[in-house]
Amino acid sequence: MHTIVVLAVPDVIAFDLATPVEVFGRARLPDGRPAYRVVVCGADSVVDAGPIRIQVEAGLEELERADTVVVPGRNDITVPTPPVFIEALRTAAAMGTRIASICVGALTLAEAGLLDGRRATTHWLTADTLARRHPAVEVDRDVLYVDAGNIVTSAGAAAGLDLCLHLIRRDFGMAVAADASRLAVAPLHRSGGQAQFVVRNPPRYATATLEGVLAWIEKNTHRDLALADIAQAAHTSVRTLTRRFHTETGQSPMEWVTGVRIRHAQELLETTDHSVERIAHQVGFASTGNFRTHFGRLVGVSPRDYRATFGMSERRT
Template sequence: MHTVAVLALPDVIAFDLATPVELFGRARRPDGRPAYRVVVCGAEPMVDAGPVRLAVGAGLDELHRADTIVVPGRNHPEEPTPAPVLDALRAAAKEGTRIASICVGAFTLAETGLLDGLRATTHWLAADALAGRHPAVRVDANALYIDNGAVATSAGAAAGLDLCLHLVHRDHGVAVAADAARIAVAPLHRTGGQAQFIVRNPPRYATATLENVLAWIEENAHLDLTLADLATAAHTSVRTLNRRFHTETGQSPMEWVTGVRVRHAQELLETTDHGVERIARHVGFPSASNFRAHFRRLAGVTPHEYRSTFTGTAAAQQQTGRRNAGA
């Protein structure tokens, strides 16, 4: 039977640990037999997991007997991983064991060097930190999960469930994966990627010299702005403004404005029933088509798909339809 070893490191995130334990542990073959043997292992017999303390069922030797190793995130991923753990992961990878990380568990995988030269993802809030600490890793903050074959990574929290379901699909086919998804009350595949969850250009962005103009953009993004308008608000030249934006935000001034407009649109999609054309005008896009194009580029989904995801509109309509049909 395929053995999944879930690595429990000190300070492990309980949600990340529970996700593979529950998903793989409850997966069943068509004849009802378990699809996986799941074991929790680590370098210590007890580990803290936020407000709880967990007993670990097996030692690091179990990693060498596993077919898949899952590395959950830790609450403080910047802390170094114990050397014996890194050595055990490298040895398992060399033996052909598949290794997957959930959320900031990608930091542990990156420490081993197993992600060097590969695309990888992690929670969007930690993506810049991962890229900064491990420049050899090609960090993609937009993906829910990335499967490189022998090594896979996922974004935060629920994206770990997406990755686990993907691995079940890969191991046992769509029928077993679909059954596991039903047990977890989760979609087998979610529309879009992590991009739809990222907060674009937050109003309190840390910057050395742009604080005032960023606050001005926050209040005026709905207007028909030009680069000259932004330079005037910043009391500087267009050339200097461009340089400062690229240095401090990695974006051009107008790219920043677009990101703010998209964030404002997301808030309206979540909190109102306004149509796309009304929202486009309200946040500063010249047309609904222009809004849709920029929204899809930055969020990875259409405005309609975004609203369905974050307000439950589609699910509510489905349930209403079922009730009406049964009336």
């Protein structure tokens, strides 16, 4: 039987730990037998998990018998992972054990050096932190999970469920995975990726010198803006403005404008029944076709599909 070991790291996120326990623990083969043996292990018998405490059934030696190790996230990612967990993960990886992370658990994998030179993902709010701390990791901010063979990473919270169902499909095929998805009352595959959940270019973006012009852009993206208009509002040259944007946001001024327009469009898709054509005009796009192109590129789904997922429930019926 395939053994899943869920690592109870200190200060573990309870949701991240419970997801693999429940999903793998309830998976059944066609003849009704359990598909997995699931064990929770840690360095201590009791682990704090935010406002609750979790009794741990096994020690870290259980990793030696694991086929898959799942690493949940921790509530406080500023605290380094205890060395005993890092060493245990490195040893398991060297043995060829499959290792998966949920949410910010990717930071623990990165601490162990297991993501160097690999494509990986994590919660979109933490993606920049992962990239900054571990520049050897190729961080994909837009997907729900990344399967890199024996190392698998997922985005935040519910994406851990997507990852678990994916691994069941990989281990036992579509039928077993579909049955597990029905038990979880969750789709076996969700359209789009993490990109549709990202808040783009937030109005209170932390920046050294661009605060004033970012606020101006927030109020004026409905207009037909050119780079010269933004530079004039910032009381600087186009060249200086472009340099500051790249330094402080990683984007060009017009890329920032597009991101703000897309965020405004998402808000309207969520809260109104305005047509896509009307929304495109309201947020500042020159044409509906241009809006659809940019929306699909940045969000990963069409405006219509986004509204179907995030729109007000009474408008989806």
